[in-house]
Amino acid sequence: MFGKILIANRGEIACRVIATARKMGIRTVAIYSDADRVALHVRMADEAIRIGPAPADQSYISIPRVMEAVRASGADAVHPGYGFLSENKAFAEALEAESVAFIGPGAHAIEAMGDKIASKKIAAEAGVSTVPGYMGLIANEDDAARISGEIGYPVMIKASAGGGGKGMRVAWTEAEAREGFGSSRSEARSSFGDDRIFIEKFVTSPRHIEIQVLADGQGNCIHLGERECSIQRRNQKVIEEAPSPFLDGATRAAMGGEAVSLAQAVGYRSAGTVEFIVDAERNFYFLEMNTRLQVEHPVTELVTGIDLVEEMIRIAAGEPLRLRQEDVKTSGWAIESRLYAEDPYRNFLPSIGRLTRYRPPREFAREDKAVRNDTGVFEGGEISMFYDPMIAKLCTWGPDRQAALEAMREALDAFEVEGIGHNLPFLSAVMDHPRFAAGELTTAFIAEEYPEGFSGAELPEDTLRRIAASAAAMFRVAEIRRARISGRMDNHERRVGASWVVALAGRSFAVEVEPREGGAKVRFADGAVHDVVSDWTPGQTLARIEADGDAVTLNVRTCATGFRIRHRGADLDVKVWTPRQAELAALMPERAAPDTSRLLLCPMPGLVVALHVEEGQEVEEGQPLCTVEAMKMENILRAERKARVAAVKVSSGDSLAVDEIIMEFE
Known part of the structure; x- marks a missing residue:
């Protein structure tokens, strides 16, 4: 077994890996950027090494800098978490070259499955049902528009190396395909250093259901059932649960079988997830395989009792799987709510700042109920603009879905967060929504039920x-x-x-x-x-x-x-x-809000990526005016009405605060 593990990540997933390593008696090494010098994962680890400035491309996704930390620490294994370098073939190869174990799959599987274009080709060859689409490289916006038209709208434009909702757009028209291609490619380049894009048919009324697999280096592979991840916003998961309220036994078995077959076809080892889109008739189509630990892995752990991080470590150390398929038993129901630093009252725009109060509900595990909170922050800490906006993953377990749901309602009410915008009110509203309570879910749930955005729940x-x-x-x-x-x-x-x-x-x-x-x-x-x-x-x-x-x-x-x-x-x-x-x-007059109709204000702290108009230019309603990047996501600000641009107050590359003036209109 390993003596020391370096965690090539940050935030709650780094804390999560440290917790299991500590349980196993393994020392841990944290890495950190300048923005994370007092972060929770740094405090928790046995050692911590600085790897560079705040931007991820100069720290967490810089292979040379991470490898320097590996050498300096003397770690004999590295856990990549998710995101950053977790699905980077070159990183796995660099570790192998220095005889350091990568707690994940081999470089071949990362290359085959981490690349969404290649993975779909392999899945099709293995007889796995796939969504119709174009798997070749797309050169420019003209190609994107032509291919989208041939597939038939709506289409999904996706980054080949993407994940976490980054580099993904749904296009319903040619104009949206052109614009979506540019935005997806830009986000992909910024987040993953890989701007390859592919396009596939967008399945309407879909459910997003994924299968967790475990495979060792001796050819053994099992699945641990499914997770439903249909509650999404901008293709980013918000709420997950295990099992799915939609699947029947036959569909579950078929999906699990295909997931295992695909993993075995690429010689997979470690924990991985095979994602499917499932339509209203329970037809399922391979979406992608994530060759890493998933954000939502806690719900599988809660219903199976299996520590996935421990299994990953043991597999990487050369141990065979300790379980066979018939040994896998599930019990009860688990739900995960992702707490994000984003303001639901301002169209879920990112929020940064200091957590003046952060008091999660008490964690416990009883025979009738459990509450778990995976987090990487603390009261007094700061939420940075440089990284993912996730604050915590609140999970509850109960003997059935209704019990898990009620436990989640109670836990969300007891969660205290102050100092930043956050989505706790929205999560609570979803838990009480009749459609969610009934398990009637699709990936369009948020868009359909909150078409005008979220303005707070109406209580009975x-x-x-x-x-x-x-x-x-x-x-x-x-x-x-x-x-x-x-x-x-x-x-x-x-x-x-x-x-x-x-x-x-x-x-x-x-x-x-x-x-x-x-x-x-x-x-x-x-x-x-x-x-x-x-x-x-x-x-x-x-x-x-x-x-x-x-x-x-x-x-x-x-x-x-x-x-x-x-x-x-x-x-x-x-x-x-x-x-x-x-x-x-009752006699007091209401205070009128200031008139900002002639101003374009920055809705969140962020970086100006592009200005799409000039002073004196006439703009139409819905026309893109400016693109602002915050927490690695690009946000296009559009004109609300026809107007003339009187003044542009910022330049590309400027860092802006909330409500800073970007443009003035006549």
Whole structure:
């Protein structure tokens, strides 16, 4: 067995590998860029080596710099994680040349399967069902438009070396094919150093289902069942689960068999994933094979009890598989929610900054429920613009899908993140969406259910009333404390009023609060009474409340006139007034938002990649104006209406802050 492993990665996956290596008694070495010098993976490892500046091409994907760290550390094995160099044939060969084990497949399998064009040819030759498409090299936009027309729209434009949703576009028209080809190639060059592009038919109403495989160096290969990864945004997975709520036994067996056959056809070893697109009739088509550990591997681990990282290490050390296919048993259901540093209220644009508060829910594993949080950040740390926006992967397990789903709802409510924009509210809203709860999923779920973007969840009437009752009870507790601190009253509880008006989500409720042991009874004007039990005290940011006998978790921030409360995807500004304050508040005029209609503002911190228009130019609605790169993803900013460009305030290559002016219009 290895004595020391270097992890050629960063963030949560580096922390994940370190945890298993530590369990196995293996020392670990972290590498880090200047942006990651105090990162969590650096703190966790036994040793840490600087490899260069913040940009990935000067650090994490620079083979010479990583190899220098390998030599300096004396590591006898390297785990690449995912992304960066995990599917880079040259890196695997460089390690082999220095007799350092690569904890992954051989260079031949990486080349064959990591290249999406070559992998589809091999899959077709092996009898695996594949999506119709053009697997040759595409030279320019004219070629892309011609080939797309021959295949038939819609088409998927994809980077051959891509992954994680980068370098991928769906085109429904010739114009979109031309534009998508340019953007995909640019993203692919920036992220992977390989700008080869291919085009295939886009299957409508598809489900994205993948099979986890394990193979050793002695020719043994098994599969560990499937994961459903259909909830995606911009081809980037957001929520995954195992098993799939859609597959039947026959389809599962057929997909698993094909995955194993494909892995054996290329002499695969290590953990890998064979991805399929599945249509509404359960016809499945090979999509690609990821020759690495997948981001969503924890859900497979939760339902099988198998540590995939440990199996990868043992296989790389030359050990045979410890399991046969008949030994693989699954139990229960697992769901993973990816917490990203992106603002769902601003079309999911990336967000960077300092995590002023980061408190994940408590991790535990019981017979009836489990919560796991894989993360690479900490409170006080910074989210950088240079890397992937993932903050954490929150996973829950239950004996069935409903139990896992309810555990996820509770865990998301208990997750505290402040200081940056994040997608926690959106994740919570999806968990409560009737279509998701029913397992009726496709990769178009987000586009279909949130066509105008996400503006917060709308909570049902009974939930709003429970929150209003809880807020009134909590506010009374806060008022008593303020009275005690001020010293202005002797009998504080008697002198604090019982009548309040709670305003939230456009609703207003007049209530009477009657204190009792451990909580309060809150009576509404219509006579309804809600029983609130809680030990919440002012200053606590989580309120665990029993409302009418049901457990409710509220994420709470206190303000002068009430609270900011987050619950089940809704971000609520809750005002608690005396009746007189409510009367006066109703007379206050609403503050008008500033007029920015003549400005193009940068929606996220990022780098100006290209300017598509000049001063004095007439632009049409929907026309590209500027491309801004943030967290390795290119974002095209378009004209909202017909106008003339009066001034361009930035240049290509400029780094911009949020709401910095890019252009002015006449």
